[in-house]
Amino acid sequence: MNRPLTAAKVRDAAPLFAALGDPTRLGLVVRLSSSGPRSIARLSETAQVSRQAVTKHLQVLEDAGLVRGFRRGRQHIWEIEPGRLGVARDYLQRIDAQWDAALSRLKTIVE
Amino acid sequence: MNRPLTAAKVRDAAPLFAALGDPTRLGLVVRLSSSGPRSIARLSETAQVSRQAVTKHLQVLEDAGLVRGFRRGRQHIWEIEPGRLGVARDYLQRIDAQWDAALSRLKTIVE
DNA sequence: TATATGTGCAACCAGGAGGTTGCATAATGG
DNA sequence: CCATTATGCAACCTCCTGGTTGCACATATA
Numbered sequence: 001m002n003r004p005l006t007a008a009k010v011r012d013a014a015p016l017f018a019a020l021g022d023p024t025r026l027g028l029v030v031r032l033s034s035s036g037p038r039s040i041a042r043l044s045e046t047a048q049v050s051r052q053a054v055t056k057h058l059q060v061l062e063d064a065g066l067v068r069g070f071r072r073g074r075q076h077i078w079e080i081e082p083g084r085l086g087v088a089r090d091y092l093q094r095i096d097a098q099w100d101a102a103l104s105r106l107k108t109i110v111e
Numbered sequence: 112m113n114r115p116l117t118a119a120k121v122r123d124a125a126p127l128f129a130a131l132g133d134p135t136r137l138g139l140v141v142r143l144s145s146s147g148p149r150s151i152a153r154l155s156e157t158a159q160v161s162r163q164a165v166t167k168h169l170q171v172l173e174d175a176g177l178v179r180g181f182r183r184g185r186q187h188i189w190e191i192e193p194g195r196l197g198v199a200r201d202y203l204q205r206i207d208a209q210w211d212a213a214l215s216r217l218k219t220i221v222e
Numbered sequence: 223t224a225t226a227t228g229t230g231c232a233a234c235c236a237g238g239a240g241g242t243t244g245c246a247t248a249a250t251g252g
Numbered sequence: 253c254c255a256t257t258a259t260g261c262a263a264c265c266t267c268c269t270g271g272t273t274g275c276a277c278a279t280a281t282a
Contacts, residue, residue: 013137014131014137015132017132018128018133020125021129022270024270026125030206033207034210034212034213039229041227049271050271052229052271052272053271056269060269073228074227074228074280082210085206089203089204092196093200095141098144099191102145102146102147106147150258150259152259160240161242161243162259163241164241171239185257185258185259187258187260
């Protein structure tokens, strides 16, 4: 039915984009998506910041529902939460659709 | 060709998501997409913050390439920069594609 | 049992983000 | 010409974010 984007939906979606809006976090998402589940130690090797900073970023991503973690022995493994990126993509799609609708309305008036 | 997501691309895309990551700004984008070009005064009427705050947010969105403004008489009109949201969507699509590829690789190994 | 490895927790800090107010200036409309 | 409207600019403030370091604790491993 493609409902209009309510203010409530906006408040719901913004944190998702905010989580993706940091280069280090976006890098983590890309990394986990391409290479699969990784421990914090592993992820910290390539990241430009400290292990603790990586940990904080992963928690932010978790709060946004983008990743999830579990323990295996002494290590904490993180992996992508599948489907969550699709939510963000759908949201952008919605906005674009509104834009297209507005355009065609304008066209109708002009013609 | 669908190239891999380089670190450079990550640095390029993060500001785009960051710009969308604030509820007020995301609201402005939605508003401009659905209702078309609007002056600052108009946009401020419905926003929950002051006119000056709205101005600042619009500048952030402009820096991210998401909107553009022009003057008409004494008013400053802002409108959506078409196609820029598509860039963000494509980026998410890429990450998802990497994820799918990683999944199918895993499947191949298991079988 | 020592030792090395992987994490978690807490304190702390600098800088930027998001917000406000106050004032100056430019364009419209009687 | 005067009042109103729309905006820009600048200063200022508070709080959150992203980062660090130090230390404690749990788990492997020789």
